[in-house]
Amino acid sequence: MALTSSFSRAIYSEIEEIGWEHLVRLAEDLSFVTFRVVDKKERVHVLEILLDKSYPNCPPSVSADVPYLFNLEWSTNSRLKDVVKQFRQHLEKLQQFWSTVEDIDQSLWVSNTAQLHRATSFRHIKIGNLFLVQILTPIIPLLVCEIFCFSGNDCSVILSIRANEPRSLPECRFLGSNENVNLLRDKWRRNCNKWSKDKPFAENLANLLECQLPGPPGFEKNDQQIECGICYSQLLPVDDELGPKSGGRTDYTCENSTCSKAFHSVCLGDWLRSITTTRQSFDVLFGNCPYCSQPVAVKIGTRK
Template sequence: MAEPGEWDNFLLRYPGIIVSGSKARGTVKLNGKWYRLKVVCPHFPKLEEARLELLLPQQVKFTKIKKEDLKAGWTLYDLMEHLPQLQHKYSDTANLSAKSLEITDSNIYSEIAALYAPQDYQLELNDACSLLRFSKFAGYERHYLQVALPTLQITAHSLPDCVPWEEQLQKYENLTAMVQQFRNYLQHLRAFYGNFADIDELCYVVQPKPPVSTKHNWRLFVLRERVFIKLVLSDPFAPIGSMSVQIIGPTQAVEELRRTLSDGLSEWDVELDIHKNLLRIFDICYFPMPPGSGWMEVDGEVNSTEQKFCNICYSYQLEEGEIPIVSCDNPQCTLVYHAACLKEWFNTLTDGMDFLSVSFGTCPFCKTKLSTSFSELLAN
């Protein structure tokens, strides 16, 4: 098997090739023509036990090159230089005058080769040459952009769902401009993702299900026992200006904390991020951490939230990632529920009340009313 680093000179000569172990695949340009191939070369650069497949003109499947067509003593370098002759030999005679593997400068595949920039991002093309994926952008490793070929239709991306990015990016008529604009968006969204970074790392985020995707523009995290903060950034380009902060929990606690939040928002420090401003507003050193995090309070007690099971389904986490956070206004009742389980519970009651009304439901056990701050969770 080829040792790590042995392919380096080969990749420098043929930058359109991607190598994984003893396997290589990609697109190369020889004498002005483009060739798409797949190679298995366990004894690189020798062709012992090697296998070559070449995509022929007007074909969608790769054709295997026979060993008898490879001259004795050839290395992979020799094989690459003889691709034009091999392509000609294996092409169907009826198609020789049709399209060759030559790709003009206006063709999308020529543009893909020009976009090869491993220092800026990773570029992957599927075997059918129908999907192109840009990923692991420098400084933004979690982000990706995937387009269909040759239509340039965006099939997947990592940007926040709250903006119709597809419509914005589809305005660009070529792939180069589209990728450049995507990278521009990543730079413009640095503040958006930066404001969530400390919250994701230093808070107990209960929704969306961790690890949180780059596509989410909201977080629901623990403020204290039975009380949560829901943070929404509606406009990723103006995170502070579009910020919405909602307190969710028992009615009495919510009323007190809403007043504290209102007073604190009027003294917002623009030099601090959202996480630090919220710590200052609620006059705490840090928010509760996830169970088992091991962070310590000043007095030596562990600062984390205990896992409590839903008192309807008797489980902690649902398949969708939801955990039980809904509780009633009775301070003596310590039971919690999944919003989904409560919704199903209320739907089974013949005299169930409207979730969106002022008194939308009561605790299934102690019959104390639930805080209306939970109404959005139950309505979704």
């Protein structure tokens, strides 16, 4: 993109309207800009806006970690703040979806949680030993889901949740031995009418399966993987440029006890660099927490 002074001024002016404190990244050639957006449940989202060389005559493209994107309404008079506004409205429509999957994560045994992200619309759930369940409860109905056999008669189910109707009956298919699959399909057909949008997801699943489902496996607090308050990922990407921090967990926590947000020091350092009020002394950046505005200080290192 040819950087004209008028184009640069226009982009900087539109970023100013949104607020530089919401800026995460800005391409040197102004081909894209990334903003941090917090929804009403304090979930952090990152919105990337790709700018065509004919912007604003041509609408920008957007990408975000959501199950589906919104249809951008655009005119030649539209600005970046209009994109962010429409994204916020889209996030409001997805609140029930995220509340539903979070309820599943907290009440059931979900596998591969480290690989889940905000766009994931399925959950891989451990059911338990199918043989033992059959002895305890002769009737084992099943809802919409996929079944994976771990070992022996131990099985699990993958629920596909509808992002636009998260409390409705999910979709699924079964995997496993023919005997178990046929049994589960038969029970599912008999009991699918038990599903109720007014009941919690885990309760609905237990009613359809007519069994007690295992809860989340126990683990120590120190072993928990906490999302970064800036990139909202648990682990940094595996990248040689990050050096020893490649693939690392959150390693910085706001000292304000009423906040206690966790961050990757790399993400927090990049965030602080984008704020004009940040001060630097040697290899330490001094600024404010993105959430509570309390003072923070993070040591920065040179990347490979």
